Amino acid sequence: xxxxxxxxxxxxxxxxxxxxxxxxxxxxxxxxxxxxxxxxxxxxxxxxxxxxxxxxxxxxxxxxxxxxxxxxxxxxxxxxxxxxxxxxxxxxxxxxxxxxxxxxxxxxxxxxxxxxxxxxxxxxxxxxxxxxxxxxxxxxxxxxxxxxxxxxxxxxxxxxxxxxxxxxxxxxxxxxxxxxxxxxxxxxxxxxxxxxxxxxxxxxxxxxxxxxxxxxxxxxxxxxxxx
Amino acid sequence: xxxxxxxxxxxxxxxxxxxxxxxxxxxxxxxxxxxxxxxxxxxxxxxxxxxxxxxxxxxxxxxxxxxxxxxxxxxxxxxxxxxxxxxxxxxxxxxxxxxxxxxxxxxxxxxxxxxxxxxxxxxxxxxxxxxxxxxxxxxxxxxxxxxxxxxxxxxxxxxxxxxxxxxxxxxxxxxxxxxxxxxxxxxxxxxxxxxxxxxxxxxxxxxxxxxxxxxxxxxxxxxxxxxxxxxxxxxxxxxxxxxxxxxxxxxxxxxxxxxxxxxxxxxxxxxxxxxxxxxxxxxxxxxxxxxxxxxxxxxxxxxxxxxxxxxxxxxxxxxxxxxxxxxxxxxxxxxxxxxxxxxxxxxxxxxxxxxxxxxxxxxxxxxxxxxxxxxxxxxxxxxxxxxxxxxxxxxxxxxxxxxxxxxxxxxxxxxxxxxxxxxxxxxxxxxxxxxxxx
Numbered sequence: 001x002x003x004x005x006x007x008x009x010x011x012x013x014x015x016x017x018x019x020x021x022x023x024x025x026x027x028x029x030x031x032x033x034x035x036x037x038x039x040x041x042x043x044x045x046x047x048x049x050x051x052x053x054x055x056x057x058x059x060x061x062x063x064x065x066x067x068x069x070x071x072x073x074x075x076x077x078x079x080x081x082x083x084x085x086x087x088x089x090x091x092x093x094x095x096x097x098x099x100x101x102x103x104x105x106x107x108x109x110x111x112x113x114x115x116x117x118x119x120x121x122x123x124x125x126x127x128x129x130x131x132x133x134x135x136x137x138x139x140x141x142x143x144x145x146x147x148x149x150x151x152x153x154x155x156x157x158x159x160x161x162x163x164x165x166x167x168x169x170x171x172x173x174x175x176x177x178x179x180x181x182x183x184x185x186x187x188x189x190x191x192x193x194x195x196x197x198x199x200x201x202x203x204x205x206x207x208x209x210x211x212x213x214x215x216x217x218x219x220x221x222x223x224x225x226x227x
Numbered sequence: 228x229x230x231x232x233x234x235x236x237x238x239x240x241x242x243x244x245x246x247x248x249x250x251x252x253x254x255x256x257x258x259x260x261x262x263x264x265x266x267x268x269x270x271x272x273x274x275x276x277x278x279x280x281x282x283x284x285x286x287x288x289x290x291x292x293x294x295x296x297x298x299x300x301x302x303x304x305x306x307x308x309x310x311x312x313x314x315x316x317x318x319x320x321x322x323x324x325x326x327x328x329x330x331x332x333x334x335x336x337x338x339x340x341x342x343x344x345x346x347x348x349x350x351x352x353x354x355x356x357x358x359x360x361x362x363x364x365x366x367x368x369x370x371x372x373x374x375x376x377x378x379x380x381x382x383x384x385x386x387x388x389x390x391x392x393x394x395x396x397x398x399x400x401x402x403x404x405x406x407x408x409x410x411x412x413x414x415x416x417x418x419x420x421x422x423x424x425x426x427x428x429x430x431x432x433x434x435x436x437x438x439x440x441x442x443x444x445x446x447x448x449x450x451x452x453x454x455x456x457x458x459x460x461x462x463x464x465x466x467x468x469x470x471x472x473x474x475x476x477x478x479x480x481x482x483x484x485x486x487x488x489x490x491x492x493x494x495x496x497x498x499x500x501x502x503x504x505x506x507x508x509x510x511x512x513x514x515x516x517x518x519x520x521x522x523x524x525x526x527x528x529x530x531x532x533x534x535x536x537x538x539x540x541x542x543x544x545x546x547x548x549x550x551x552x553x554x555x556x557x558x559x560x561x562x563x564x565x566x567x568x569x570x571x572x573x574x575x576x577x578x579x580x581x582x583x584x585x586x587x588x589x590x591x592x593x594x595x596x597x598x599x600x601x602x603x604x605x606x607x608x609x610x611x612x613x614x615x616x617x618x619x620x621x622x623x624x625x626x627x628x629x630x631x632x633x634x635x636x637x638x639x640x641x642x643x644x645x646x647x648x649x650x651x652x653x654x655x656x657x658x659x660x661x662x663x664x665x
Contacts, residue, residue, distance in 0.1 A: 099280065102331045106363040113361055115331030117277040138332055138361050142428075217508070221282060221625050221664035223391060227384040
């Protein structure tokens with residue numbers, strides 16, 4: 001006899017959780033048309049009632065604090081091409097290739113160079129400042145990757161023309177967007193008042209023409225790779 | 228070629244280390260710098276297997292040749308294999324390149340070849356330290372210290388300086404393989420000219436400069452036997468055969484019965500400079516000026532210094548992703564004995580290569596001449612020849628490549644008359660190769 005109300009209660013609570021936690025979907029549009037930019041980074045920074053952006057940033061989750069953000073070198077290219085992480089996180093560059101890489105960045109948030117001998121995973125590096133990190137390889141100059149370091153726990157990347165934010169508290173936000181082929185690789189900003197709506201369409205001033213990551217030339221044993 | 232009896236140039240008589248003392252000094256300097264770099268980094272020489280990588284190939288050959296005996300067997304033929312190698316399996320080449328990573332951007336590179344058919348030992352064709360420092364600007368540089376090829380060749384962009392297109396190299400690259408190497412230091416600077424840093428293949432301006440020693444006899448082999456088409460690369464301690472003409476036997480300073488290309492004889496460094504433009508997988512054009520600055524009266528231990536200077540232009544153009552046209556042109560002069568031997572040499576080739584999946588078809592046409600500018604009797608180095616090479620290869624990825632090649636060379640060479648041979652010779656060679664790449 002107890003079972004039915006208990007089951008109903010469970011179902012009700014699942015439904016309510018599901019309905020309350022329905023994520024916010026952000027899409028990019030230009031002249032009413034959905035835009036595609038795989039990997040484009042969108043992050044949200046809470047704004048105070050007076051409109052100023054909260055400087056609190058957001059603490060790392062336990063999982064993020066205990067694991068490193070991984071950017072691999074695989075088949076003589078970086079993977080992922082574009083990624084996003086939070087300030088304070090460790091970044092690691094495992095080399096999965098049977099050849100050496102020489103990964104570097106001259107970007108302001110993190111300037112470094114790493115000798116990556118074949119199949120080696122070096123010690124992680126911590127990013128202490130927000131901003132854009134452009135990565136390159138001194139040996140394979142087509143290798144390029146981007147890491148956006150944000151000071152907010154609310155971030156995501158465009159996948160199938162949408163970024164989803166789950167569990168976002170209601171309030172005022174500054175929304176930020178970055179992709180190498182949007183707005184000449186400069187950050188785009190807009191205001192977002194989140195009151196539980198399911199969707200936010202962000203109008204972009206120009207049509208997006210996002211280029212794919214450069215493919216590594218086919219490696220052949222009969223060719224010298226230093227031509 | 229006759230060797231004029233001249234006195235030993237003894238201007239430099241304070242400390243004259245031997246050939247091998249010189250080599251050891253330069254190599255030790257390169258090694259000390261390299262090891263210092265390695266130990267300065269956090270990771271010393273631990274995890275050696277992660278730092279050392281190798282690649283190379285074994286070339287199994289079958290060929291049929293018609294023409295004069297090979298110059299390697301003191302004949303007047305211009306090939307590496309002659310009819311003594313006909314119709315039997317040959318182990319043509321064992322080639323390996325070993326790279327040791329010392330720290331970021333710093334490596335020691337060794338290239339080795341073994342040619343069992345020529346009875347030679349293991350040839351160290353390159354041994355150098357390479358360093359690519361990192362700059363925040365769009366400029367990149369590369370430093371090489373040691374014994375290495377100046378990067379003149381378009382053809383020899385295959386593994387271990389092999390030709391990607393043919394079994395037999397062009398005359399220019401065969402000569403580079405025989406007796407041209409940098410034993411010194413070279414810097415190369417590349418500037419990205421395109422504004423967009425995100426450009427897939429930026430346009431680059433390339434500047435190369437080098438100072439070297441140990442290339443004083445360069446030019447001797449070219450003067451003696453003329454141009455060739457083959458795939459033999461000389462090692463650091465090379466000894467290529469030389470048969471003294473009758474007049475030389477009477478000379479006071481007798482040329483040894485072998486040429487050792489990589490020797491320092493006059494104590495004077497040489498240099499080269501290169502300037503070019505390139506866009507990866509699109510085009511490359513480069514000009515080089517080379518001068519070994521040899522004192523052409525110097526003689527030591529059976530070997531003369533040859534003053535050799537040339538201009539070299541190379542161009543490579545990808546008409547489509549799979550269709551390439553390329554060529555090299557060289558024009559220079561080599562002299563010894565204060566004008567006793569004075570030759571102008573010139574060669575050019577143009578090649579076209581089409582690849583489609585594993586197939587590649589390449590054709591090369593070339594002309595190679597030597598003009599004798601001296602009036603020394605019985606020593607006419609004059610030569611003029613045309614060659615044609617057609618090669619088809621099938622790449623069975625990733626380890627095997629099968630090639631078939633027809634090489635034809637028609638040449639007139641004055642020195643053949645001193646041996647009562649016809650001046651004009653047509654040489655033909657059909658080759659089949661199976662290469663295992665590793």
